[in-house]
Amino acid sequence: MRIVLFAFVIAARLPAQQITALRFGHMVDASGRSTPDAVIVVQGDTIVSVGSGSRAVPAGARVVDLRRYTAIPGLIDVHTHMTYWRDKANPSVPGPRSKDSVVMAAAANALKTLETGVTTVRDLGASNYTDIAMRDSINKGVMIGPRMFVAGFGLSKLMVPRETTPSVPARGRVRDTAEIRVAIKAQVDAGADWIKMYGSSGSFQNVTGVQTFTDDEMRVAAEVAHSYHKPIAIHSYGESGGRAAMRAGAESVEHPAGVDDATLAEWARTRTMYVPTIDHNRFYAENAALLGYNAKQVAELDSFRLLNLATARRANAAGIKLAMGSDAVYWMFGENTRELGWFVKAGMSPAQSLATATTNAAELLGLPTKLGKIAPGFYADIVAVEGDPLRDINVVIDKVRWVMKGGLVVVDKRTP
Numbered sequence: 001m002r003i004v005l006f007a008f009v010i011a012a013r014l015p016a017q018q019i020t021a022l023r024f025g026h027m028v029d030a031s032g033r034s035t036p037d038a039v040i041v042v043q044g045d046t047i048v049s050v051g052s053g054s055r056a057v058p059a060g061a062r063v064v065d066l067r068r069y070t071a072i073p074g075l076i077d078v079h080t081h082m083t084y085w086r087d088k089a090n091p092s093v094p095g096p097r098s099k100d101s102v103v104m105a106a107a108a109n110a111l112k113t114l115e116t117g118v119t120t121v122r123d124l125g126a127s128n129y130t131d132i133a134m135r136d137s138i139n140k141g142v143m144i145g146p147r148m149f150v151a152g153f154g155l156s157k158l159m160v161p162r163e164t165t166p167s168v169p170a171r172g173r174v175r176d177t178a179e180i181r182v183a184i185k186a187q188v189d190a191g192a193d194w195i196k197m198y199g200s201s202g203s204f205q206n207v208t209g210v211q212t213f214t215d216d217e218m219r220v221a222a223e224v225a226h227s228y229h230k231p232i233a234i235h236s237y238g239e240s241g242g243r244a245a246m247r248a249g250a251e252s253v254e255h256p257a258g259v260d261d262a263t264l265a266e267w268a269r270t271r272t273m274y275v276p277t278i279d280h281n282r283f284y285a286e287n288a289a290l291l292g293y294n295a296k297q298v299a300e301l302d303s304f305r306l307l308n309l310a311t312a313r314r315a316n317a318a319g320i321k322l323a324m325g326s327d328a329v330y331w332m333f334g335e336n337t338r339e340l341g342w343f344v345k346a347g348m349s350p351a352q353s354l355a356t357a358t359t360n361a362a363e364l365l366g367l368p369t370k371l372g373k374i375a376p377g378f379y380a381d382i383v384a385v386e387g388d389p390l391r392d393i394n395v396v397i398d399k400v401r402w403v404m405k406g407g408l409v410v411v412d413k414r415t416p
């Protein structure tokens with residue numbers, strides 16, 4: 001009698017635990033395998049089974065017919081700046097300033113990101129812990145957006161003598177290893193999942209890649225981050241900073257172009273992920289007029305992008321693992337996955353390109369058994385695309401029709 005009553009209480013408390021069977025024309029993943037007549041069974045926020053044909057549909061399950069579409073795993077963008085918001089209609093007007101208004105504006109970026117099939121992001125740098133506020137709001141279900149892993153303030157080098165400024169690092173700006181330690185602890189205490197370090201100049205219209213932190217400072221930063229069990233991503237546009245970041249033991253190196261063959265060979269022997277972010281310089285060049293960039297700057301953005309593409313091609317050939325990072329800011333959200341097209345131009349198959357936004361990215365985030373695959377025990381992060389992504393990567397980029405994140409449908413653009 002007690003057991004029956006207990007079971008009743010459990011059932012009453014878990015109304016969301018209904019079993020749903022999603023039927024797809026095909027299901028594909030980064031291994032290049034394609035399963036016809038796929039059935040994905042979801043309970044709560046998790047995939048419980050995957051099969052094929054009517055017999056894979058459990059009795060009593062709610063069935064969602066998506067047989068017109070192909071299922072791919074929810075995508076992961078490992079480099080965003082979700083809280084960088086500007087109005088495309090008034091691009092010269094700075095974005096909101098107060099913490100609350102930044103978070104509310106950034107909610108639009110979160111929605112546009114979901115529409116690209118991206119259900120998880122690593123957000124690499126934000127002011128005033130707005131990224132932490134967003135992450136927590138999304139996790140609580142009060143904001144709709146991708147699952148976020150965030151870094152708080154990125155650490156950047158403050159190039160002024162200690163005497164002229166207060167000694168407490170503010171806004172992540174640090175001068176030496178002592179301040180690096182303080183700043184990393186501050187991000188960890190605030191609730192950051194990752195540490196971000198800007199190891200070279202270069203951002204927006206500026207593509208100079210001058211190393212800012214020394215090799216030793218990067219090594220200390222990686223050691224301190226790891227002592228708190230936090231991974232570290234180091235930004236470097238230039239070659240020397242990229243090499244130093246890789247040698248420092250960063251989990252990922254962001255952006256570098258023009259890396260030499262000897263460094264790529266050494267890199268391939270490490271577990272460091274390369275996040276080229278080729279496409280964001282396309283965005284800046286295409287939006288130069290709105291952003292106020294001049295013709296010389298556009299030419300520099302274009303030549304950096306070509307060098308970045310060539311480096312990605314050589315890195316991929318050398319056996320280095322790549323992950324998809326858009327480096328999206330402003331109104332680039334909604335274009336998060338265009339990077340995948342550059343990876344195919346760099347010599348990857350569509351399946352290999354898909355891996356950069358699924359299995360490779362999940363490995364980088366330390367969640368290879370929860371993210372990046374459609375398999376039992378993984379989060380029910382599933383995207384319906386129209387067409388065959390193994391033949392044409394543009395199917396992933398342009399043909400997203402429906403998105404489930406953690407068992408909830410967050411985008412539905414199916415035509416009746």
Ligand SMILES: [Zn+2]
Pocket residue numbers: 079080081124327
């Ligand atoms: Zn960035």
